[in-house]
Amino acid sequence: MSNLVEVRNLNVRFGGERTVYAVNDLNLTLGEGEVLGLLGESGSGKSVTLRALMRLLPKKRTQINGTVNVLGKDVLVLDDDELSAFRGQTVSMIFQEPALALDPVYTIGQQIAESVMRHEGKSQAEGVKRALEMLEVVRIPSAKRRLDAYPHEMSGGMRQRAMIALALACKPKILLADEPTTALDATVQIQILLLLRELQREFGMSIIFVTHDIGVAIEICDRVAVMYAGQIVEQGTLSQIVRSAVHPYPQGLLASTVHGAKRGARLETIPGTPPSLDKPPVNCSFAPRCKFAQPRCVEAPPPNVELADNRVVRCILAEQAAVPA
Numbered sequence: 001m002s003n004l005v006e007v008r009n010l011n012v013r014f015g016g017e018r019t020v021y022a023v024n025d026l027n028l029t030l031g032e033g034e035v036l037g038l039l040g041e042s043g044s045g046k047s048v049t050l051r052a053l054m055r056l057l058p059k060k061r062t063q064i065n066g067t068v069n070v071l072g073k074d075v076l077v078l079d080d081d082e083l084s085a086f087r088g089q090t091v092s093m094i095f096q097e098p099a100l101a102l103d104p105v106y107t108i109g110q111q112i113a114e115s116v117m118r119h120e121g122k123s124q125a126e127g128v129k130r131a132l133e134m135l136e137v138v139r140i141p142s143a144k145r146r147l148d149a150y151p152h153e154m155s156g157g158m159r160q161r162a163m164i165a166l167a168l169a170c171k172p173k174i175l176l177a178d179e180p181t182t183a184l185d186a187t188v189q190i191q192i193l194l195l196l197r198e199l200q201r202e203f204g205m206s207i208i209f210v211t212h213d214i215g216v217a218i219e220i221c222d223r224v225a226v227m228y229a230g231q232i233v234e235q236g237t238l239s240q241i242v243r244s245a246v247h248p249y250p251q252g253l254l255a256s257t258v259h260g261a262k263r264g265a266r267l268e269t270i271p272g273t274p275p276s277l278d279k280p281p282v283n284c285s286f287a288p289r290c291k292f293a294q295p296r297c298v299e300a301p302p303p304n305v306e307l308a309d310n311r312v313v314r315c316i317l318a319e320q321a322a323v324p325a
């Protein structure tokens, strides 16, 4: 499987009154037709990573290092014209809050048509035709009538579908999804996840899906990268993470949900809180909360052990799990 996205040694730091080391030495890949989950608690750097991939971070006081290679191009050095073509046609993004993508003063039909005209140079009539097709693709009932609806005239679930229609209108190869179902109630959430899965197959897209909810990751992801304090602490296939996580953080996340706790056992919580990100990590950021912590964990950076292809764990416990060659 060839990689559409390869992120190498990505570091994102925000300056200002206090420096925030939001993403530290992050490496990930996204294969063709794959759904990769970025999973972690609030503030772990998931959204910043996603925004770096699409160059949506503020320019002022933001330092980005590393390479973000998408379809053979380094996104971090694209000029404005290249960026405009890249967004929409190569990569598109959906958000938790549709207001970030949908403009309240234009109808849904106008917004989709406009995007198709701008990115693909199509006529107004072709844009409107695509808009109708897309509303049907995302299963909005009475699609023709909905073309003339404004975002505020739709329910939360329908607005989310309209945002997906807009994001997919120019058939991007990669969709970046930033907690798109978090604000929805449980039944609508599952409908949108199923829809995204269907569209991913239908369009042959790859998706990076940010979530703090392991249940959501289980519904939609093939592979999962677990983030803690701006670093990926473990990556693997969904079943490797859910059934045999090595790092104590994903283990703890799982034990705190019905998906990972032993049947009949009480759900556990991870004691303590994540560290502040005002210094770059010099040792294991999770050590203060870890029941397996050893002196080594606070004396030096943890090893980043590659157990297999795309199976990487940043923890001394992984050294014991590693199979000698």
Ligand SMILES: Nc1ncnc2c1ncn2[C@@H]1O[C@H](COP(=O)(O)OP(=O)(O)OP(=O)(O)O)[C@@H](O)[C@H]1O
Residues within 6 Å of the ligand: 014, 020, 022, 040, 041, 042, 043, 044, 045, 046, 047, 048, 049, 058, 212, 277
């Ligand atoms: N523009 C910015 N300027 C300064 N700090 C920022 C900026 N954007 C994000 N941060 C900080 O970077 C860190 C990582 O934020 P990020 O939004 O990526 O977390 P997250 O894992 O997506 O959590 P959440 O789900 O709450 O958004 C946080 O400490 C956040 O406050």
